[in-house]
Amino acid sequence: MSRTLVIKLTAGADEAERANQAFTVAATAVAAGAEVSLWLTGEAVWFAVPGRAETFELPYAAPLADLLAAVLEGGQLTACTQCVKRRELTEADLLPGTRIAGAPAFTEEILADNAQAIVY
Template structure:
């Protein structure tokens, strides 16, 4: 089977909890299945790059966000959008270990690579 990568851009946070949870759930299931995953935090999901913020997220009948993030980070990558971070005064020193801050150039590079599927939530 060909190597595949899944790039997911999540724009929703606590403002749209079901959409947010769905993005993290799909990313974690893909990572657990052996798919290379790159999850991009943009818009209101940018807050989840900060320590403790994922633990504050609540949605009945959904897996805890910190658990989903740990599953993604175990074999994938979480990236915080540069502009989204700047708009929220978030800097590299503020984010969780393993979360990088990067911009549109890298996002486009990832989604344009061969054998990549991209989703936006």
């Protein structure tokens, strides 16, 4: 029985190390074969907008665009409903494969059997 890793990222580009760490852990877990759900909240929702990950830079870190692509390919990327609305974004503004969901879906994921939640 496998565990699901649910990661919530609350930091945007203004907190580069924390943001990059969440994406690195998510992509590494996907590569290891884990079921991964990465939630973007607050300023982190901007990473779900096309082109934003490509402009992110952090010395000695894997390119964020590559980490994001790994999550989209092998996991689930979710943008917070309220956070998206506060930034006047819609599903059409986000990368294909990104879902918009809120607290009920997050709560369901983290309370599921064999789920491990991490917040960055």
